[in-house]
Amino acid sequence: MDARQVERLVGTYSDMILRLSYAYLRSTQDAEDICQNVLLRLMTTDQTFTDPTHEKAWIIRVTINACKDELRAARRRKTVSLEEARNVAIFAEEVSPVLTAVFSLPLKYRQVIHLYYYEGYSQREIAQLLGENENTVASRLHRGREKLKKILGGQNND
Numbered sequence: 001m002d003a004r005q006v007e008r009l010v011g012t013y014s015d016m017i018l019r020l021s022y023a024y025l026r027s028t029q030d031a032e033d034i035c036q037n038v039l040l041r042l043m044t045t046d047q048t049f050t051d052p053t054h055e056k057a058w059i060i061r062v063t064i065n066a067c068k069d070e071l072r073a074a075r076r077r078k079t080v081s082l083e084e085a086r087n088v089a090i091f092a093e094e095v096s097p098v099l100t101a102v103f104s105l106p107l108k109y110r111q112v113i114h115l116y117y118y119e120g121y122s123q124r125e126i127a128q129l130l131g132e133n134e135n136t137v138a139s140r141l142h143r144g145r146e147k148l149k150k151i152l153g154g155q156n157n158d
Helices: 003-025 028-044 052-072 082-086 097-104 107-118 123-130 134-151
Strands: none
Touching: 003 028, 003 052, 003 097, 003 107, 028 052, 052 123, 097 107, 097 134, 107 123, 107 134, 123 134
């Protein structure tokens, strides 16, 4: 793989991988680790992609799987004192109230809302990416929106 292709992959997908990983893990450092691992895997894979959509879907699927693996890892279950937690920076950029509300949702709602609103996937595409029924995705989107509406004070923030 040449330097131009590496630059294209990093420039095209690093932000998306970071956002998706952060939506899952709620940890900047873990999201950065996942991003690096996914990009390395992309650069070393023998996978051939039929088009950019196929490439993006593969990257999202690999990112989701890596996040799930990270969540299952034993080291994620360790606890820290409140003093230690207070000193940890949460996110490098300023986070909007809507994004904070999205991050507060349970994972099953957070992931479909992220893929729908932030990555622009349709309900059918999300169902395929997650290996879920399309009606399940639609229900999770609806329930996630309802939860967001309550968190944000009843405002309609679609």
